Amino acid sequence: MIPAAFTYRRAESVDEALRLLAEHGDDAKLLAGGHSLLPLMKLRLAVPELLVDVAGLRELAFIDDADSAVRIGALTRHHDLANSALLTREVPLLAHAAGTIGDPQVRHRGTLGGSLAHGDAAADLPAVALALDAVLVLRGPDGTREVPAGEFFVDFFETALEPGEILTEIRVPKQTAGWDFQKFTRRAIDWAVVGAAVAGDAVALVNMGATPLRATAVESALAAGASPAEAAEHAADDTSPADEPTASADYRRHLARVLVRRALENSRA
Amino acid sequence: MRVTITVNDTEQRHEVEDRTLLVHFLRENCGLTGTNTGCDTTSCGACTVLFDGESVKSCTVLAAQADGHAVTTIEGLSADEELHPVQRAFQERHGLQCGFCTPGMVLASVSLLQENPSPTEREVRDGLEGNLCRCTGYQNIVDSVLTASREEAAR
Numbered sequence: 113m114i115p116a117a118f119t120y121r122r123a124e125s126v127d128e129a130l131r132l133l134a135e136h137g138d139d140a141k142l143l144a145g146g147h148s149l150l151p152l153m154k155l156r157l158a159v160p161e162l163l164v165d166v167a168g169l170r171e172l173a174f175i176d177d178a179d180s181a182v183r184i185g186a187l188t189r190h191h192d193l194a195n196s197a198l199l200t201r202e203v204p205l206l207a208h209a210a211g212t213i214g215d216p217q218v219r220h221r222g223t224l225g226g227s228l229a230h231g232d233a234a235a236d237l238p239a240v241a242l243a244l245d246a247v248l249v250l251r252g253p254d255g256t257r258e259v260p261a262g263e264f265f266v267d268f269f270e271t272a273l274e275p276g277e278i279l280t281e282i283r284v285p286k287q288t289a290g291w292d293f294q295k296f297t298r299r300a301i302d303w304a305v306v307g308a309a310v311a312g313d314a315v316a317l318v319n320m321g322a323t324p325l326r327a328t329a330v331e332s333a334l335a336a337g338a339s340p341a342e343a344a345e346h347a348a349d350d351t352s353p354a355d356e357p358t359a360s361a362d363y364r365r366h367l368a369r370v371l372v373r374r375a376l377e378n379s380r381a
Numbered sequence: 382m383r384v385t386i387t388v389n390d391t392e393q394r395h396e397v398e399d400r401t402l403l404v405h406f407l408r409e410n411c412g413l414t415g416t417n418t419g420c421d422t423t424s425c426g427a428c429t430v431l432f433d434g435e436s437v438k439s440c441t442v443l444a445a446q447a448d449g450h451a452v453t454t455i456e457g458l459s460a461d462e463e464l465h466p467v468q469r470a471f472q473e474r475h476g477l478q479c480g481f482c483t484p485g486m487v488l489a490s491v492s493l494l495q496e497n498p499s500p501t502e503r504e505v506r507d508g509l510e511g512n513l514c515r516c517t518g519y520q521n522i523v524d525s526v527l528t529a530s531r532e533e534a535a536r
Contacts, residue, residue: 113421120382120399120445143446150441151423163399165446191435215511216492217426220435221442300510301424 115153122165126172126251126278132164133276134253142166142278144187144226147218148235172225172280175199184282186225190237191216193224203284205291205311209240212293215301225279228264231271231323234303236295238265238324241282243309243316248272249281256280265323287311290379294371298358305359306367308347310375320351320368330372340376347372384448388413389457397444404428406444407454415455415484419513426512429485430454436492438511455484458491467491467529476525478516486512490526499530 123129133140141160143149144167152158166172172187175196182203184193193199194211213219213227213236227237228248241248241261248259253276264272273279289312295304307318308327313334315327329349333342348365355361384401385394388411395410407413407430416439419427423441430439431453439452459465467490470476477483486509493500493508500508505526506519514522 114402114405115400117398117400120443122445122448146443146446147423147441150443154421163443167446214423215426216496216508217429217436217438217489217511218423220432220437220492 113154115150116156116159118153118160119162120165121162122168124168126166126169126280129164129166129169129278130251130253130276132162133278136162137275140164142229144223145189145221146226147214147222148226148230148232166278167223177202178283181283181285184224184284186229186279186281187223188225190214190219190222190224190227194219202286203244205244205287205293205309206237206240206284209236209293209309212236212295218301224282228261228282229271229273229279231265231269232303233265233268233321233323233325234319235324236293236304236307236309236318239307239316239318240293240309241284242324242326243311243314244284244287245314246285247283248279249283250274250277251280252277258283262326268322289313290381292375292378294375294378296367296371306353306364306371308368308371308375310372310379312379315347315372315376317347317351317368317372320348320353320364322352325351327368327372330376334376340380341373344369344373344376382445384444386444386447386449387451389453390451399443399445401444402440403430403432403442403444403447403452404439406447407439407452410444413454413456417481417484419481419485424513425482425485426489426509427482427485429488429512431488431492434492434495436489436511453488455487458487465491466533467494467526470525470529470532471522474521474525474528476518476522478514478518482512482514482516486514486522490529493526494530494533499534500526502527 139161172185174185176183190210199207246261295307329346347368353364417427419425428439
């Protein structure tokens, strides 16, 4: 399978990438690791005219200690998240979840920013960013703005990124409470049928609707004093999982309750 | 566009379409057909090569993205006629049946052992999760990687 024809440009700086996006508008797409975009292009589900390769912008590949948070450059690869001593110590949920994405080859190419900007509800890191209350730093022609993860995922493959904006950095508060990450896959390298991320009393769901979701009903039950098992019974409340031949909506709701219970219990063990 | 990639320590400069995938660059422009095209969907790992020393699936990398980088294919894994320790272990432990997945398996294993020189069996199985063998000969493949790891450690 070969993508439809496009023009490839390698950006030498964030400013150059911004300028190319401004010039080409909707016809342009940013290319980071390419492990979400290129498969879509091979299926002709995405047909950009211009690919702006930002993978070489090393200024956006970093993991820095910033007092109560960790600052992560958008182009940091899953492999580097999973192997970072700083993240393993301070944001272990993110390091662990990154190490479960796809397979080693995918983790050598895929990036945190690419995964979040792609906005796929079936991907692991968007839900993890939600559970961790991450803040996303977006740079556009008029400057920089910060968007909480809770406001970033808008709809099916739609994020708060405006045309012409670039996700440059993710700020993640250091974790102080127990955590766990559960996902159910049919085969080793598959996307999650359903996943659950727990960080303290925050619970987020993978693949239970058009966007990654906070399981607010579970969180409310926990706040009201429910046990993990009792709270997990609410894991599918207010969700709208896809109904597919390989996984019905009912099956996904069942999985959500089971995975959230396991994640809550492990996080408190 | 003109792309220059150091493939197996040799500079390969070719004029290609922007949309050319790395696997096609290797097979068609460089004539290196040891890298197989399998599923074409980032699943099977038959097209695995080393990109700046790390395993990647070359069906999901553009040749343009590799411009200025170094790629190692199965043909370039060992110098002269001598087999790479991982290749030798695959031969000794019968780590191949039909052979189609083998180049990708070997390169994924080389990358795995670089990152984790003494993996457990579980770590080998996890480390090769991105490579499918449709003969389902996984037992001997895992044996091969563990053998290569032990032989390297004994040196």
